[in-house]
Amino acid sequence: MSKKVAFMQGNEACAHGAIYAGCRFFAGYPITPSTEVAEVLSAELPKVGGSFIQMEDEIGAMAAVIGASLTGVKALTATSGPGFSLKQENIGYACITEVPCVIINVMRGGPSTGMPTGPSQSDVMQAKWGTHGDHPAICLVPASVQELFTETVRAFNLSEKFRTPVTVMPDEIVGHMRERIVFPEPGELEVVNRPAPTVPPADYRPYDTSFGDVPPLAAFGSGYRFHVTGLNKAEDGFPTTRAGIVQAEEERQVRKIEKATDEIVTWEEYLLDDADIAIVAFGSTSRSARFAVNEARKHGIRAGLFRIITYWPFPEKQIADLASRVKAIITPEMNLGMTLHEVRRCVKGMTPVSGIFRVDGEPIGPAQILAGIREVM
Amino acid sequence: MSSRYEMRFSGAGGQGLILAGIIMGEAAAIYDGKQAVQSQSYGPEARGGASKSEVIISDQPIDFPKATAVDALLALTQEACDKYSSDLKSGGVLLIDSDLVKNAPAGDFTVVRIPIISTAKNEVGRAIVANIVALGAMVALTKAVTRESAERAVLSRVPAAFSELNRKAFQMGYEKAVAARK
Structure with a gap:
């Protein structure tokens, strides 16, 4: 039998990807340009025995997602710009309590209400630093409808495996555009489920590091009782201010992602083998860049x-390696230089890095990138 | 048809142009087996304001999902025509509603004038199908998808009770465009 094919929006594909990954709970508050994720899940989740709830606001939605996940259900929320800001407090709560969950943030213009229907890529720093305190961050930035499906599945897998919130951040163009999608068959993509505790309830401790940096998480309702708090906690889940424990726990929470960087980071290279100029881009801007690269090649420019x-953890090693191979790097992005800053940090002055920025609600077109390429020639 | 063909459906928010673009994309991607990307741009208002829907069709994977040089442009309002016609390709085609767009831009492209909204209202019977009249005309003018694929895509999008209405709207648009081009 041939595979199921559809012509659909990125946001719709995201919703279907979530269901494929085993997501059975969604809580959210509608906001352009992410609303279609909620709209599709409100129709589809009940069909697979899942629950959909529209909450009173974004922070309430994030709280509901954390609560649902603690009962062992894979849980999702979706929002955009201002809503992502409102969720930050509880995203921090999910980080410190180590509750797996996935947040979709479809990037629109900002700050504040900004440009609700305009595309943007200006939330990438917020994805790492939006909530206060030291904490791990995983953030995926898909560039096509098909990839929004597969990256949503991967986001759930990473969140389950590492007991941590994961954000998926398409820009408005990727979220709203329609393309052909071929639905993966069940079993075709890997689906990861969090490990259940192997000890009896009486011996269970929710942050028991004898099981490694990612201790198993018990589901509420399965007979295990434990304490969950936003305070710094000891391995039994109860608050502590004992310096040694707090230091070790904080370091472990960041380390569990940092030491898995090679496993998490993904990227794609196109015509870089003999390149003099490398464009570093993501999301819809990477599609403009690919067009511009092809045009440049037609004019003999390598x-x-x-x-x-994967935006977080940032592909630090790969960018450093890239810098040793090319004469110049250009970072086109729909913000005023967030990736430029991060790339420069990795490049350490090895090669010149320049940016092309746009924050007027219009995409960076191929012609603008091509002009940037000619400028550094 | 060159490998990348760009279309833009423009008018006011609420005229169903985004849907017209989606159906064009479905005709290409699902029924004609080509690559297609549809995207849109609109303001925060629910009705009114200039709105556009773009469709790129290609035999190859499509990288940049927005129009770079438009092969075929539909404009249902003067505002949309003024705002969105500057990147129309030389040799391209501009389809305008002859009642609503009085000032067509000058340029090295073919201008086709059809009373799209009045056709929907007075000849098909419902103003709401103006987008399907426009779609039929765009299919006839561009040949970017086959007529059969476009009709299948239209019918798969509308409730059965409205099949005849939409079939008629599509046919009217198609035939008026063929006649206007002669």
Whole structure:
């Protein structure tokens, strides 16, 4: 039998990807340009025995997602710009309590209400630093409808495996555009479920590091009782201010992601083998860049594209390696230089890095990138 | 048809142009087996304001999902025509509603004038199907998808009770465009 094919929006594909990954709970508050994720799940989740709830606001939705996940259900919320800001407090709560969950943030213009229907890529720093305190961050930035499906599945897998919130951040163009999608068959993509505790309830401790940096999480309702708090906690889940324990726990929470960087980071290279100029881009801007690279090649300019797929952890090693191979790097992005800053940090002055920025609600077109390429020639 | 063909459906928010673009994309991607990307741009208002829906069709995977040089442009309002016609390709085609767009831009492209909204209202019977009249005309003018694929895509999008209405709207648009081009 041939596979199921559809012509659908990125946001719709995201919703279907969530269901494929085993998501059975959604809580959210509608906001352009992410609303279609909620709209599709409100129709589809009940069909698979899942629950959909529209909450009173974004922070309430984030709280509901954390609560649902603690009962062992894979849980999702979706929002955009201002809503992502409102969720930050509880995203921090999910970080410190180590509750798996996935947040979709479809990037629109900002700050504040900004440009609700305009595309943007200006939330990438918020994805790492939006909530206060030291904490791990995983953020995926898909560039197509198909990839929004598969990256949503991967986001759930990573959140389950590492007991941590994961954000998926398409820009408005990727979220709203329609393309052909081929639905993966069940079993075709890996689906990861969090490990259940192996000890009896009486011996269970929710942050028991004898099981490694990612201790098993018990589901409420399965006979295990434990304490959950936003305070710094000891391995039994109860608050503590004992310096040694707090230091060790904080370090472990960041380390569990940092030491798995090679396993998490993904990227794509296009025509970089002989390239003099590398474009580093992500999301819809990477599609403009690919067009521009092809145009540049027609004019004898050896350009190539490094497409970021995992934004956090940042592909630090790969960008440093890239810098040793090319004469110049250009970072086109729909913000005023967030990736430029991060790339420069990795490049350490090895090669010149310049940016092309746009925050007027219009995409960076191929012609603008091509002009940037000619400028550094 | 060159490998990348760009279309833009423009008018006011609420005229169903985004849907017209989606159906064009479905005709190409699902029924004609080509690559297609549809995207849109609109303001925060629910009705009114200039709105556009773009469809790129290609035999190859499509990288940049927005129009770079438009092969075919539909404009249902003067505002949309003024705002969205500057990147129309030389040799391209501009389809305008002859009642609502009085000032067509000058340029090296073919201008086709059809009373799209009045056709929907007075000849098909419902103003609401103006987008399907426009779609039929765009299919005839661009040949970017086959007529059969476009009709299948239209019918798969509308409730059965409205099949005949939409079939008629599509046919009217198609035939008026063929006649206007002669």
